[in-house]
Amino acid sequence: MKTHVDVKATVESKKWFYNEVVREHFFNPKNLLKSEEEAEEYSKEASGIGQVGSPACGDMMKMWIKVDSETETIVECKWQTFGCASAIGSTSMLSVMLTENKGMKVEEALKIKPQDIANRLKGLPQRKFHCSVLGDKALRYAVNDYFRKSGQSDRVIVDGAKIIDKILKITDKDIEEAVLEGAVTLEDVQKKTKVGIHDKSCIPEVEQLIRFYQEKYLS
Amino acid sequence: METNTVYLDNSATTPVDQRVLDVMLPYFNEMYGNPGSMHSKGLESQSALEESRKKIGDILNADSDEILFTGSGTESINMAIKGVAHFYGKNINKGKHIITQKTEHHAVLDSCEFLEKEGYEVTYLDVDRYGMVCVDDIRKAIREDTILVSIMYVNNEIGTIQPIEEISKICKEKKVLFHTDACQAANYLYLDVKKLGVDLLSLNGSKIYGPKGVGILFLRKGVMITPLIHGGGQERKLRSGTENIPSIVGFAKALEIAQNEKEKESERLKKLSDKLIKGILRTIPKSFLNGHPIKRIPSNVNISILDVEGEAILLYLDDLGICASTGSACTSKTLDPSHVILATGLPYEAAHGSLRFTLGRFTTEEGVDTLLEVLPGIIKELRGISPVNLRAEDFKEYLSEENKKISLKVAKNN
Numbered sequence: 001m002k003t004h005v006d007v008k009a010t011v012e013s014k015k016w017f018y019n020e021v022v023r024e025h026f027f028n029p030k031n032l033l034k035s036e037e038e039a040e041e042y043s044k045e046a047s048g049i050g051q052v053g054s055p056a057c058g059d060m061m062k063m064w065i066k067v068d069s070e071t072e073t074i075v076e077c078k079w080q081t082f083g084c085a086s087a088i089g090s091t092s093m094l095s096v097m098l099t100e101n102k103g104m105k106v107e108e109a110l111k112i113k114p115q116d117i118a119n120r121l122k123g124l125p126q127r128k129f130h131c132s133v134l135g136d137k138a139l140r141y142a143v144n145d146y147f148r149k150s151g152q153s154d155r156v157i158v159d160g161a162k163i164i165d166k167i168l169k170i171t172d173k174d175i176e177e178a179v180l181e182g183a184v185t186l187e188d189v190q191k192k193t194k195v196g197i198h199d200k201s202c203i204p205e206v207e208q209l210i211r212f213y214q215e216k217y218l219s
Numbered sequence: 220m221e222t223n224t225v226y227l228d229n230s231a232t233t234p235v236d237q238r239v240l241d242v243m244l245p246y247f248n249e250m251y252g253n254p255g256s257m258h259s260k261g262l263e264s265q266s267a268l269e270e271s272r273k274k275i276g277d278i279l280n281a282d283s284d285e286i287l288f289t290g291s292g293t294e295s296i297n298m299a300i301k302g303v304a305h306f307y308g309k310n311i312n313k314g315k316h317i318i319t320q321k322t323e324h325h326a327v328l329d330s331c332e333f334l335e336k337e338g339y340e341v342t343y344l345d346v347d348r349y350g351m352v353c354v355d356d357i358r359k360a361i362r363e364d365t366i367l368v369s370i371m372y373v374n375n376e377i378g379t380i381q382p383i384e385e386i387s388k389i390c391k392e393k394k395v396l397f398h399t400d401a402c403q404a405a406n407y408l409y410l411d412v413k414k415l416g417v418d419l420l421s422l423n424g425s426k427i428y429g430p431k432g433v434g435i436l437f438l439r440k441g442v443m444i445t446p447l448i449h450g451g452g453q454e455r456k457l458r459s460g461t462e463n464i465p466s467i468v469g470f471a472k473a474l475e476i477a478q479n480e481k482e483k484e485s486e487r488l489k490k491l492s493d494k495l496i497k498g499i500l501r502t503i504p505k506s507f508l509n510g511h512p513i514k515r516i517p518s519n520v521n522i523s524i525l526d527v528e529g530e531a532i533l534l535y536l537d538d539l540g541i542c543a544s545t546g547s548a549c550t551s552k553t554l555d556p557s558h559v560i561l562a563t564g565l566p567y568e569a570a571h572g573s574l575r576f577t578l579g580r581f582t583t584e585e586g587v588d589t590l591l592e593v594l595p596g597i598i599k600e601l602r603g604i605s606p607v608n609l610r611a612e613d614f615k616e617y618l619s620e621e622n623k624k625i626s627l628k629v630a631k632n633n
Contacts, residue, residue, distance in 0.1 A: 027538065029604070032604055055568035055571065056567035057567070058556065060605075082528055082606060084528055088531065
């Protein structure tokens with residue numbers, strides 16, 4: 001028995017924890033940088049780089065984008081991920097969404113929501129949803145990095161969003177979204193976003209935001 | 220068993236041994252009577268029940284009426300902890316303080332948490348980096364109002380063996396009841412309750428090549444518990460419900476085989492697990508063994524591998540027909556890594572890459588070799604796509620000498 005870079009799924013009938021789409025992106029990830037050397041090389045030519053998470057949190061993603069400045073289109077998107085199958089699957093799928101059909105306009109890319117990634121993956125188990133949130137976030141940081149590097153600092157999107165969790169860079173927008181998806185308690189929101197798991201100092205503010213968005217949307 | 224699966228998750232559950240299955244089968248549709256019935260069919264089952272109880276009592280060096288049948292290891296543990304707490308805490312008001320440790324199974328921890336909500340006080344003792352509880356800490360933690368100490372015999376995740384005899388001496392001296400969760404010990408260690416000195420002991424059928432859905436609680440004579448389940452008054456009114464005769468017969472047979480074969484099997488598995496541990500540490504840089512280097516059951520190999528996440532490794536292995544387990548965030552109900560690994564003081568970033576291989580009765584050297592053949596390649600691949608590159612120097616205290624050499628060499632080359 002041997003293993004190599006593209007270990008392929010061999011037994012089709014075997015039960016698997018995730019669905020087939022996630023499985024495909026896990027075993028055959030697209031647009032991946034496959035080594036530290038490749039990553040270093042690619043960093044030199046990328047238009048923007050974004051990174052989110054940490055190994056202590058169990059997920060860390062890094063995303064590189066190449067933007068055609070004439071057309072404002074993402075022509076290439078590369079990534080690396082430390083994480084579980086849904087984290088790898090989410091980043092892989094996001095990179096496909098960004099680069100398929102000759103690439104996505106930067107403006108359009110910024111409209112992608114974690115739910116869109118999960119939908120394209122034909123769903124993720126509920127407690128794995130945060131993985132798609134992280135992919136989405138890495139992209140936002142990469143785009144902002146591109147804006148800064150191309151002298152368009154005025155376009156850097158803070159999006160009215162305020163960073164609440166300093167370690168995972170989770171914003172009030174993420175909490176808003178979690179509430180909109182049905183999270184009621186702090187625990188629910190943490191399941192979706194991981195907010196406050198490592199940056200515990202933000203929990204009172206998170207609780208306040210949950211109440212605020214619940215009253216705004218649900219009462 | 221399927222031959223193409225390398226099943227290295229025997230601490231999760233074991234397959235039923237054919238010898239066990241054979242003795243169970245007649246009790247499904249031939250000898251199906253209710254042991255509570257007075258007719259011949261009932262008496263047939265009753266004698267099977269009592270013979271099983273006697274067999275288990277003999278193995279544990281206990282009286283047969285000190286053995287109670289339950290529906291699982293978890294139920295036995297709940298019955299022991301809540302049962303003692305409710306009887307001594309409420310019925311006779313002796314006290315409401317319980318002592319346990321942070322690395323217990325959730326059956327213990329969650330039972331304790333439940334009791335805390337009822338007004339009990341629980342001390343959760345720390346363990347050292349090998350997962351060992353300090354016996355002196357137990358002595359210091361015992362108070363006037365302490366009613367129970369519960370410390371597991373063997374840890375299910377890292378395989379560490381606790382000094383049960385030493386703990387029971389202290390408990391006796393201080394006149395505090397002592398329960399041990401022995402679910403992971405039965406295949407490799409002695410279960411003589413007099414030698415162990417325990418007052419209550421829990422076992423589970425599904426870890427000893429017996430059926431799932433059956434367990435036992437050893438309850439020393441004179442120790443009182445309040446039952447969890449009320450009804451027809453079976454098991455000395457302490458656990459009502461028609462006795463699960465096929466599983467009880469199977470449990471007794473399984474325990475008999477496990478205890479008869481424990482020395483031979485320990486020796487065989489020790490060789491295999493040593494080979495596996497050495498093989499991994501020699502071929503995978505920045506990897507180390509969790510748990511105690513010597514005081515561990517021979518079936519357990521718990522390894523941390525830096526820069527990669529446990530679930531990804533697990534799924535790659537599964538695709539190649541190798542079943543392992545991870546205590547990492549993604550498979551458990553919380554997002555945090557294993558509470559056991561964290562309790563040993565390992566940093567989060569290393570705990571996320573922990574993997575557990577548990578060998579068993581049907582593990583062959585070939586299976587271990589297969590794993591050793593594929594694992595380095597999988598790790599290399601996952602490390603390639605990981606943006607994380609932790610420094611081997613920062614984990615020096617965990618790395619073995621042989622692993623230090625390759626880890627630091629790799630770091631240098633980078």
